[in-house]
Amino acid sequence: MSFSGLCERDARRVADTVAFIGRTGTREALDAVLPGLDLVRHLDFAHGALLVVAPDADAVAADLVRLGVRPRDPVPSVVVRDRLAQRLGREDLDVRIVHAVVGAGPREVEVFVLRGDFPDVPGDEEHLAFRAATDDDVVLRGVYEHLADAGLTPDGGGYNKHEDVTVLYLRGARRMELTVPGHRESLLRRHLGRPDQPRRDLLRLMSGAWRTRSLAVVAELGVPDLLADGPRTTADLAAACGAREDNLGRVLRYLAALGVFALDRNGWVLTETGALLRGDVEGSQRDLARLYGGLFYRSFSALEHTVRTGESAFTHVFGADPFDHFAAHPADARLFESAMAAGTSFLKIVPTALDLPAEGVVVDVAGGDGHLLGYVLGCAPGLRGVLFDRPHVMDPARAVLSRFGCADRVSLVPGDFFRDPVPAGAVYLLSRILHDWDDERCATILGGIRAAAAPGARLVVVERPVPETHLEELPLAWDVHMMVNNVHGRERTPIEYRNLLAANGFRLDEIRPLPLDMAVLAATAV
Incomplete structure (x- = not known):
């Protein structure tokens, strides 16, 4: 078989991709990205994609017909063009996308055609693409966080105005594209980060102790229990738990930014997360917060000692192994047992x-x-x-x-x-x-x-x-x-x-x- 647009190597790559798309369902395609991803309800396998270098996108489309697929007219690529321009140091790139239906459909092969002479084109534009099955912002955010929690890492993306979709690339065992309808600015910002994002991320990591202690303090003061019957003002809460109004308000404001409390016109209220800090709810985490922000907070201060010596930091700080310490300190033992039960x-x-x-x-x-x-x-x-x-x-x-x-x-x-x-x-x-x-x-x-x-x-x-x-x-x-x-x-x-x-x-x-x-x-x- 002769080809007018594709070289022999690229023709073979396209044929292999077409065969994979034709025999692979959504679950199997997700497993190819990262085994165990369980998002079949929310994502549809849409296409497989690869990049080729050719003098003419229309000639590539004609070659796709010879390979048994049905191409549409080439259209400009924005996201891939911008990615390649940055990596190749060229602003004059012409990148077209040729979509072609595989078999009876609806899945497609997507061929990016880079026009020109580029012997060393990056080879990692190949990916498997999935289309979001919903346009609900909450579900989309949940799907994205699930992908991030599973270990997939951001690998570029952007808004394609020609198709009115937001495109997010992630990298696992294979590269993945997630296509979401419309211009999703907040999701794209979450994915791409800000210019100072690495420093922001590091500062957030370094200040984790502040979150731990803030949660422990409001649990010790009983603030969540005071909010069980409805909103209360900062002044009311401070008087009820014996705290300074200004200082308590600043801690509550910080925890509200973390999703633990919220402020309405009547005062502070508990979120679903914050409600778990009440002592009278099923699955209460109150004593766990007190333990992690108290006894174990102190033992973690000796982590360096453990890393250097191999000895228990708890033993180093408290002078006894954990269970010996609890045997000698009944109050700590009761807190530990209650926290473990939580x-x-x-x-x-x-x-x-x-x-x-x-x-x-x-x-x-x-x-x-x-x-x-x-x-x-x-x-x-x-x-x-x-x-x-x-x-x-x-x-x-x-x-x-x-x-x-x-x-x-x-x-x-x-x-x-x-x-x-x-x-x-x-x-x-x-x-x-x-x-x-x-x-x-x-x-x-x-x-x-x-x-x-x-x-x-x-x-x-x-x-x-x-x-x-x-x-x-x-x-x-x-x-x-x-x-x-x-x-x-x-x-x-x-x-x-x-x-x-x-x-x-x-x-x-x-x-x-x-x-x-x-x-x-x-x-x-x-």
């Missing part, structure tokens, strides 16, 4: 991620106050439970399980998994335990469970694994947190968990996601 709201959906047998015994190893076991037994009335933990948690666990209405189906067994035998069962729960310990101590814990478990018994591990394909902030932040506020703790990647389990008699079968980057790691005794 972080367990996701546990109620754990049973939905499990394949529970109809009958048998579930052993919650180091099950604490019994919340997870209560949720599991509530979903499986034919199961019985065993809570295995230190003696001092038996009474709180008994009270919690009574509230769940399943105390009569649970045996409370006091013990230490480092010294005492683990009770026998068909299913074992191990929730947020392994990240407290190094591999050697984890081997002791898992070995004790494996000694009690028959082959085929199930092990359910609940942790926050560190993704291996991209950077997720929460798991990485908690990994540093475990380094600072625990003697032996660390978060692990899925492969590290797989190897740890395999070395101690378990096969990792599946990882099932939970909110806040938590996950259920389902394993089997072998």
Whole structure:
């Protein structure tokens, strides 16, 4: 086959792209950009694109007909022309786009035609393009933030007035184009940033301690609880919580900029985020804010000591390992336990991620106050439970399980998994335990469970694994947190968990996601 516009190499590239478009759906195309992107409801795979150098765009269009696609007339490219002009140092570029329908449609191949003699044209204009399935600003912002959170990085963009669309480029395993209808100035500004954006970003990162302490202070003062019944003025709040009006108002104004409070004509009100700082709501984060902005705020001041020496920053600051400190300071222990309970709201959906047998015994190893076991037994009335933990948690666990209405189906067994035998069962729960310990101590814990478990018994591990394909902030932040506020703790990647389990008699079968980057790691005794 002879071509009048495309060289042999470019003709082969175009043919390969056409074949990919013809056989690929939206989900598969998203996986090609970054595996696991779950945005099929909001995005449609629109086209695949590549850049060629040719003397004439009309001749390229004629060549596309020979390749079995149906081209439209070439139109000017604004975004790609500007990108290439900047990178090539040329202002006289002529770049045209040739759109061509692939197969029965509606997907297309998009060929950028750069006219002229350019032997060293950048090769990264190839991308997969997705069209937003909505023009709702809130949904579009959510889709964009999801892409950013997944690890895709901005790679240019702009407004194409010829097509009245905003075009955003992002880079993952492959380059991605997101096309949004209309001129979306705020979204484009979010994507491209400002000229001083790097310094702004760094200043925001460096001032994170200010946010942490501001949240802790309003939680300590009880400001969110004072707003439970409606708006109140700064003066009213200051009088009620014993604060200086001017200073309190400045903190509230700062937190309002962060989305925690809002100001209406009647005074300060809680946002959906700020409401979580109330002490009387389900999933309250009040004590978590007090802990992170208090005890753990102080321990993080010794992060450099931990990085240099490998010793726990908490131990360095407070003179004792965390659990020894809590044993000697009851008030700190109560705050810690309340804060940890605040972080367990996701546990109620754990049973939905499990394949529970109809009958048998579930052993919650180091099950604490019994919340997870209560949720599991509530979903499986034919199961019985065993809570295995230190003696001092038996009474709180008994009270919690009574509230769940399943105390009569649970045996409370006091013990230490480092010294005492683990009770026998068909299913074992191990929730947020392994990240407290190094591999050697984890081997002791898992070995004790494996000694009690028959082959085929199930092990359910609940942790926050560190993704291996991209950077997720929460798991990485908690990994540093475990380094600072625990003697032996660390978060692990899925492969590290797989190897740890395999070395101690378990096969990792599946990882099932939970909110806040938590996950259920389902394993089997072998």
